[in-house]
Structure formats: C-alpha cells, structure tokens
Amino acid sequence: MKVITAKSAGFCFGVERAVSTVYEALESGEKIYTYGPIIHNESVIQELTDRGVGIISSPEELEDLGEATVIIRSHGVSKEIYDIMDRKGIRYIDATCPFVLKIHKLVREASERGEHIVVAGDRTHPEVEGIVSFAENGVTVLKDEQEAMDFVPPEGKKLFLVSQTTFNSNTFKKIVEIFNKTLYAYNTVYTICNATALRQQETEELAKKVDAMIVIGGAHSSNTRKLYDIASASCDNTIFVQTLDDLVSSNQSDCNPASCVGITAGASTPNNIIEEVQNYVRRFWTDVG
Numbered sequence: 001m002k003v004i005t006a007k008s009a010g011f012c013f014g015v016e017r018a019v020s021t022v023y024e025a026l027e028s029g030e031k032i033y034t035y036g037p038i039i040h041n042e043s044v045i046q047e048l049t050d051r052g053v054g055i056i057s058s059p060e061e062l063e064d065l066g067e068a069t070v071i072i073r074s075h076g077v078s079k080e081i082y083d084i085m086d087r088k089g090i091r092y093i094d095a096t097c098p099f100v101l102k103i104h105k106l107v108r109e110a111s112e113r114g115e116h117i118v119v120a121g122d123r124t125h126p127e128v129e130g131i132v133s134f135a136e137n138g139v140t141v142l143k144d145e146q147e148a149m150d151f152v153p154p155e156g157k158k159l160f161l162v163s164q165t166t167f168n169s170n171t172f173k174k175i176v177e178i179f180n181k182t183l184y185a186y187n188t189v190y191t192i193c194n195a196t197a198l199r200q201q202e203t204e205e206l207a208k209k210v211d212a213m214i215v216i217g218g219a220h221s222s223n224t225r226k227l228y229d230i231a232s233a234s235c236d237n238t239i240f241v242q243t244l245d246d247l248v249s250s251n252q253s254d255c256n257p258a259s260c261v262g263i264t265a266g267a268s269t270p271n272n273i274i275e276e277v278q279n280y281v282r283r284f285w286t287d288v289g
C-alpha cells in the first residue's frame, strides 16, 4: 500500500516555539502556568501537567495567581490579559506567534486611524478573541461568505479586513470578492500564515489523488477541523483521529481497504503521533491496489 504523508503535517513554527518555551521555562524550577492549554493536543498537555505545568483558564484565575511565571501560547491573548499581568506585576513570557502579533499591531493601527475592523474567522476562537480586543473603534467578525453578504458596514467608516491566521484561504478570497462587488471602501492585509496556506493546499492536492485520507489532530483544533473539511471535500473516505488509539478503536471499514492513503495533521500534532499512525496503516491496512 502506498502511504503518502504531507510534508507540512505536524507542528508549525509558532507551535514548536511555544511548546519549546514551556520546556525551557521548566528548567528554571519556577512554577509555570500557561494561559489556556499550550496546544490542542491531549498527550502533550498530559505530559506537561505531569511535570507540574498549570493551566489558567480565566482572567479571574489570573487575578488570584501567586508567585509564578505565565506563558502565553501561540494563539495570543486579549488586551485584558496583558493589562491584568502588567497591573499585577505578573512575570510572563510571550510565546504568541509573531504572525498573530503582527495582526494585533495592524488592528491597533487601523483602529487608531478610525477604521472599522473586520476579522474573517471563528469568533469563539481564542486567537480571534485576542485580535478583536485590540480593535477600539468597532469590529465585526465574519465566519463565512454568507455573513460577508449579510454584513452592513457602519456608515461613513472605512473598513480594515484581516483574517485569523488559520482561516480557509479560499473563503477569504471569496469574502474579498464580495467586498469588491459591494464597493466597500476598505483596506486589507492577507494574514493567513504560510504554514496554514501550504498545509491546506497540500491537503487538497493529496486528498484528490488518494483513496483514503487520515487527518490527525486535537478535537478542539480549529486548523485540523479545516483540514478535515478540505480533505473530505475531495475524498469521501476521510477520517479524523486524535491518536493512533482512535484509529485502531474506531470502525474504519469505509476507509480500509485502500490502495493509496494520504495522511496530514494539524499544527499541534506531535511527530511521534504522525509516525505511529503512518506505521500502523502501512502494517495493518489492506492493500487493494
């Protein structure tokens, strides 16, 4: 059986950097907390929990924090969180991905120019919550083309359009087309990060040429969900697993047997999980080629 693993599968630069930051900080012997889980991967989180890393889940918990260092994950946090840490003199290491920090800066500057911010993304995602918090002159989040078509801009305001770094690039292009057709006065900066665009493109190309696709990633990982959507649009036999155990325990009769299997993984999937899945498929799935 042919098994093709996408070159872009697994940790991206920003996630790699954030996870390494936590491991390095542990060396200091101080009590370490991350603001939210450092990545959407249960096995990594469990390992860090076992090593004493705590997770802060709300501004209230941050307010009550004693002596400790807080690490901000790659998604970033909202302005409110920075404000609390500054006010309380909490020591923190900012592992926000530079691509996300760039969006915070763009949004802050556009707000200062009086523009209304439009963010293409998932309004419940922590990255978007963070981006939105830097918009001080009005902000709208659009999750898809339908919301872009229904959007009525505030009168007399220029718009400034950005997107969540993991937004679907095709959907973003469609939103831009809608803005162009409606003749809105707007500026835009393309803020989908290369890692995401490349991963999405490679997933689409791979899904078109295989009999079955396996998408690996955390259940709460938005970038992995998007990979699943892209893969299943081109390959009916697409499955989503978090770990090898998921693959083994689930009934995969729709996908197995196959003659050519593609594997991709979200940005928070460690290499060892990808390798385990890849080796298992090579060994146990039936080749019908």
Ligand code: SF4
Pocket (backbone or CB within 6 Å): 012, 013, 014, 015, 074, 075, 097, 098, 099, 100, 165, 166, 193, 194, 195, 196, 267
């Ligand atoms: S997906 Fe892109 S923006 Fe997000 S953490 Fe990774 S490199 Fe940074």
